[in-house]
Every structure is written in C-alpha cells, then in structure tokens.
Amino acid sequence: MRFIAPAREAVDPAVFARLPLSYWSEFAALLGAQEWPSVADLDALRDKVQNETKDTLPHFVAQSPQLLGDGLHYEARIAERGIVATRERNWHDLLNALIWLRYPALKSALNARQVAEIALIGAKQRTRAQYALTHFDEGGAIVQLRDPALLELWDAHDWHGLFWRERAVWRDGSIAVHVFGHALLEHALNPNALFVGKALVVAMRDPANDSLADIAAAIRAGDLLNDPQELRPLPLSGIPGWHADNEREAFYADTPCFRPLREGRRYPPLGYSARIGPS
Known part of the structure; x- marks a missing residue:
C-alpha cells in the first residue's frame, strides 16, 4: 500500500x-x-x-x-x-x-x-543499478561502522543481538547513522511508524574527520549501488532512542519490522565498502 x-x-x-x-x-x-x-x-x-x-x-x-x-x-x-x-x-x-x-x-x-x-x-x-540508486535515494541510510564484527549479527538478522545485547555501541559513537532517503523521513511524520531503511554500510575510520564525500565519489564512479542486493535492511526503530517501545527487550521479538533472514539472502562483505577513500 x-x-x-x-x-x-x-x-x-x-x-x-x-x-x-x-x-x-x-x-x-x-x-x-x-x-x-x-x-x-x-x-x-x-x-x-x-x-x-x-x-x-x-x-x-x-x-x-x-x-x-x-x-x-x-x-x-x-x-x-x-x-x-x-x-x-x-x-x-x-x-x-x-x-x-x-x-x-x-x-x-x-x-x-x-x-x-x-x-x-x-x-x-530500468537497470539493476537504477533500482539500487532509487531505493537508496528514497529509503536509504548510510551507516558508518567501527567494528566489522557487528555485521555477523546484522547479516543473520539477529536483531536482538544487534540492538539489545550490543546496545552500547549505538550510543558510544561506534556506529554513525545518516538517514538519507526522503521517503523514509516522510514516514517519520507518523509518530507510530516503524522505520526500515536500506543501509549502505561503510567502515568508520576517523570519526572526527570522516566525510561522506568519499561515498559520493564512489557512487559517481560506479563502485557502489550497482545492485539493490548491496543494501542491507536496517530497522531504524530498533536503534536505542529511536522508538519509545524499544526500551523493552520483548520489542525485538514481537514487532513486525524485525524480519528473519530470507533463505538464500546474502550481503556484501564490509571490505567492499571499506575500500572507499584513503586508508
């Protein structure tokens, strides 16, 4: 709908x-x-x-x-x-x-x-790249990640582990989230909305100097967003502080935005994105 x-x-x-x-x-x-x-x-x-x-x-x-x-x-x-x-x-x-x-x-x-x-x-x-570009433009988020080990939880759709057991990393600067999609922001006008973004995940190097300019350059060069499968679903409502109900552990078990991993679904390794820009 x-x-x-x-x-x-x-x-x-x-x-x-x-x-x-x-x-x-x-x-x-x-x-x-x-x-x-x-x-x-x-x-x-x-x-x-x-x-x-x-x-x-x-x-x-x-x-x-x-x-x-x-x-x-x-x-x-x-x-x-x-x-x-x-x-x-x-x-x-x-x-x-x-x-x-x-x-x-x-x-x-x-x-x-x-x-x-x-x-x-x-x-x-429309090409596969156009679908990826449009999905990101409308519903995208950029996630800068300090600890690549968190991808294991994310890629398994272990939402309880990612958002509850690892709650601290969402608050201590280990992860930075930039909501980019304007349709995603439009959904936020509904106070009861459950947000799921399409995340482009990149390695965080120096948070004091990290720039999104490298990501823009990689997209322009065709190094990123060539297929929608590059984008990971990110239930933004699970991030601590982003939804009033996620202070309850049960929120991660009984809320429909936390979907299990679909059989056969695979995500690109962080190394694909981490090569962006100077090391």
Whole structure:
C-alpha cells in the first residue's frame, strides 16, 4: 500500500523533536511552521547554502505543466537544466529539497548515475543499478561502522543481538547513522511508524574527520549501488532512542519490522565498502 503523508495541520509537532527528524533541526522553521514554505523559499535557501559551502546545487522550481512541457525526464532536467521539479505543499518534495541542501554531493552523484543509465537503455526500462540508486535515494541510510564484527549479527538478522545485547555501541559513537532517503523521513511524520531503511554500510575510520564525500565519489564512479542486493535492511526503530517501545527487550521479538533472514539472502562483505577513500 502506498504511503500517504498526513496533511500539514494533522502532523503532531512532537515528531520533529524525535529521531530521525530531530537531526534536521536546522530546517525546523520549514518543517514545523503552520504554513508551507514556498518553492521560492526553498530556492532562496539553496542560494544561501551554495554561497556558504561552495557546493553546486540545482534550483528548485515549482512543478507545472509549463515546466514539464520541456519533455525531459526528471533526472535529465536536473542534469541538463539544473532544475529540480518540486511540487508545492508536498512533504515528499520538501524533504527531497532538504536532502539536496544537506547532501548535495551525494544527490548529484545519484543523479549523474541515473542519467548515465538512462543514456544506456532509455527512459522506459530500468537497470539493476537504477533500482539500487532509487531505493537508496528514497529509503536509504548510510551507516558508518567501527567494528566489522557487528555485521555477523546484522547479516543473520539477529536483531536482538544487534540492538539489545550490543546496545552500547549505538550510543558510544561506534556506529554513525545518516538517514538519507526522503521517503523514509516522510514516514517519520507518523509518530507510530516503524522505520526500515536500506543501509549502505561503510567502515568508520576517523570519526572526527570522516566525510561522506568519499561515498559520493564512489557512487559517481560506479563502485557502489550497482545492485539493490548491496543494501542491507536496517530497522531504524530498533536503534536505542529511536522508538519509545524499544526500551523493552520483548520489542525485538514481537514487532513486525524485525524480519528473519530470507533463505538464500546474502550481503556484501564490509571490505567492499571499506575500500572507499584513503586508508
């Protein structure tokens, strides 16, 4: 069933103080205000961010029949015209804009790959890489992991072990989680939502200096996100502090987001991702 976001006036303001939306507090005025920000407001913020960071961002332009009349594919319009067609008064597109504002290099890398794939096979077909890129764009999370041994629990879908027995590592900086997918953030508008992200797992080297720029470069180069099977399911509701009920041990046994490992499912070793960037 397709998720339908609540009306703006129906959103409980408390969700913006909870993870993962609380990580986006710099945009609190856009998220929590009674009135929708206009697409022009978003584009003005784009100019401010670009001037401060020197990153190149596309413009946000209100989607209209006139804009779509150029006949371009959504991704091609970003690449060729520097325009993100953005629906007014729409949570999905507002959150997509915020991802662009915070992670422009990652979004640009995804766009470049999508356009390259479209050039290969046309706009009416989709490659395995396109599915991976889209899954990550919509529901993705980046997880930086200090201890590769945790993958054994994760890959076995031992959710009790990963989130309960190893509870401390989620709090002491051994794991860093960056929610990237705008559809995932949209689901967070529902205070009762059980979140499951599609995680791209990489090795944490120096947390003080770790940058996501290496990941963006690897995606752009085609070293990552060539198949949806690269992405591990991550029930974000299991992370300590991300759901009110996960202080109960039984939460990890009786909650439907914690699914068993499907027969035959295998995940890539951390070494595949860990080679990103300088050692």
